[in-house]
Amino acid sequence: MTVKNLLEVFGTWKAEEKPLVVASVFETAGSTYSKTGAHMLINGDGEFSGMLSGGCLEGDLAEHAKIALSSGIPRVVTYDLGDNENELWGLGVGCDGLMHIFLLPIYVEKGYEPFKAIADGLGGDKTLVSITVIESDIDDLPIGTSMVVVDEKLTFSNVDVQFEKEISEIIGSVAVNQKSQTSDFGVGHEHARLLCSVLKPPPSILVLGGGLDAAPVVRFAAELGWKVTLQDHRPAYIEAGDFDKAEKILCVPVDNLSEAVDLNCYAGAIVMSHHLDNDRKYLHQLSQSCVGYIGLLGPLARRQRILQELGEVGRELETRLHGPAGLDIGGRGPASIALSIIAEMHKNLMCESDS
Incomplete structure (x- = not known):
């Protein structure tokens, strides 16, 4: 599934006002089909666009997406691709890799953000960086909070203004390195973990x-x-x-x-x-x-x-x-x-x- 296909499917589902989940890989170990920063979309009917595992895990991932949509709460799903015990459930794919995936529910009532800002950016010809909070014990920086920057211009943010400057500096560093990664963010003794995704339009x-x-x-x-x-x-x-x-x-x-x-x-x-x-x-x-x-x-x-x-x-x-x-x-x-x-x-x- 290409970026172009993903954007077309998003446009269709958005027009149908379907609730969606953005599934993002944020950490891997060993041999995995996708690496940090890879994304796919799943709708409330269990249909998906894009692949994170080559088709091995997407069906199971769709079930987790339904839970995230019904609760409205982001969740993390971890797959041990070399765990033979998972063969009982049809998931023992034998790749000897580990994949952590963050599921973020998005809804028409909230304008499908932050993915709409991502889609708008990818529809042009500029590289963008998206930041999503995937772990946090900071009260004013809840899990699922996001920022999107396209060509150094902030196009979406629901981050508390007190954190925007520091997180923007992280975005700047990621943009220079041009590599998706996770970053730690701290305020005093409180801590958050950010998924920093570098997304590029098709060449x-x-x-x-x-x-x-x-x-x-x-x-x-x-x-x-x-x-x-x-x-x-x-x-x-x-x-x-x-x-x-x-x-x-x-x-x-x-x-x-x-x-x-x-x-x-x-x-x-x-x-x-x-x-x-x-x-x-x-x-x-x-x-x-x-x-x-x-x-x-x-x-x-x-x-x-x-x-x-x-x-x-x-x-x-x-x-x-x-x-x-x-x-x-x-x-x-x-x-x-x-x-x-x-x-x-x-x-x-x-x-x-x-x-």
């Missing part, structure tokens, strides 16, 4: 070339929930291609690409026009951007020729350029080559993100 990628081999690239990227822009200067290629999964389709002259879109909005780009001069022009424009991953279709000799023709621009571009694009998985044919390209892009974008 936007640019596919430059609308040949037949571009269709599976667009399709696989969209399956991951990425926002795909397809560009080709030839209207016939656009019309003939299967690009329904692209969020945006451009048909502008090659030289005008950087004028038609803000290239800095894209995390990755794949250059695959199958035309030497056009590929060179695309790369020249991409070199002026901060696009982190740039893939170039074609053999190594072709890449070297283009870089040589680009001169100084080519030398500056070389550290970001992946060509031949794609992981070496023995791909043959459009689908397998597209798989290798998307896999390499995913590795580059996600590893960079996690670091």
